[in-house]
Amino acid sequence: MQTPVFKMNLIEREIRAMKKIYTFLFLLIGSASSLLAQDPQLSQYYAASLYTNPAMAGASRNIRLAVSGRSQYTGLSNNYRTAVAGLDAYVPSLNSGFGVVAMQDVAGDGFLTTSSVSGIYSFNARLNRDWGFNAALQGGLVQKRFDASKFIFEDMIDPVRGAVLPTAEVIPVENRSFANFGFGTLIFSNRMFAGIAMHNLLEPNQSFFYQNADSSSLRLPRRYTVHGGFNIYLNQTRYEEDRIILSPNILFMQQRNFYQMNVGFYVKQKALTLGAWFRQTSRNADAAIFMVGMRFPNFKLGYSYDAVISKAATAAVGSHELSIVLEIKPDYKGRRRSSKTLRCPDL
Secondary structure (H helix, E strand, O other): OOOHHHHHHHHHHHHHHHHHHHHHHHHHHHHHHOOOOOOOOOOOOOOOHHHHOHHHOOOOOOEEEEEEEEEEOOOOOOOEEEEEEEEEEEEHHHOEEEEEEEEEEEEOOOOEEEEEEEEEEEEEEEOOOOOEEEEEEEEEEEEEEEEHHHOOOHHHEEOOOEEOOOOOOOOOEEEEEEEEEEEEEEEEOOOEEEEEEEEOOOOOEOOOOOOOOOOHHHEOOOEEEEEEEEOEEOOOOOOHHHOEEEEEEEEEEEEOOEEEEEEEEEEEEOOEEEEEEEEEEOOOEEEEEEEEEEEEOOEEEEEEEEEEOOHHHHOOOOEEEEEEEEEEOOOOOOOOOOOOOOOOOOO
């Protein structure tokens, strides 16, 4: 005779299995009719500068490698995980920046994985003694993978041992690849900057099953980004490492009917950086973001935590994000370095 506790455990297993089956059906229906997913976003968007705006390629005038990792809604066992890596450099003889950026986003238990890689060309122009202007083009490849083998079906559940049995279900593994393009612009001085970027320029069809259909519901929506900030020097000193810099920043992003706005600042002195932001989305006040960063010679490290303040706070405990930036200052063989280097956003 089965005890009440055993029966309850079995019921809980079946409920979890049914939830995954329903999620599987939902994804199939969504792919066939209305794929309205947004691109992954980062709280430390200034650290993943090429992902935010391709016009940032070459802006630092250094050889720069930036890597970011994000674990979103860590209170959930199958939370979202995103990684972004970017490499860029400036070529003074061409007044140009070149870069490459890669991204991988894993949704849930890995049922849906999105990967992308793209190249960037940015033309860097000097407008006058105080202002510079960059304009960039970006092009690359996106791959989406849907793996239903990670689901637990009813016939896989053993009453005693759990989900250990093979299933008789036909397990689909779908892959979808398509080209994707974007562009960006950036205007900046030593004290302030502002940029505009557009991703998913041609709104490519991302459906697994209706790849030749022409419907807006099957397309990856364009992502529009506007961002800016400026530096306020809180003390007067001739040595840059001794300056206390307050840098207010703002980012606005819209993708179809969804938008988010990040408003905040960071304070920097010597090796330490502290920051705080508030994120508002189209539906609600979403999160308060707190950041701490450390600067070393040619190396920067940043950590941020998103404290969820929306109604999802009870289930979706905050998000962790880590960024690492390596910079090498090249020798331009006697060529005088341009004074128009982008000093923010920076860790």
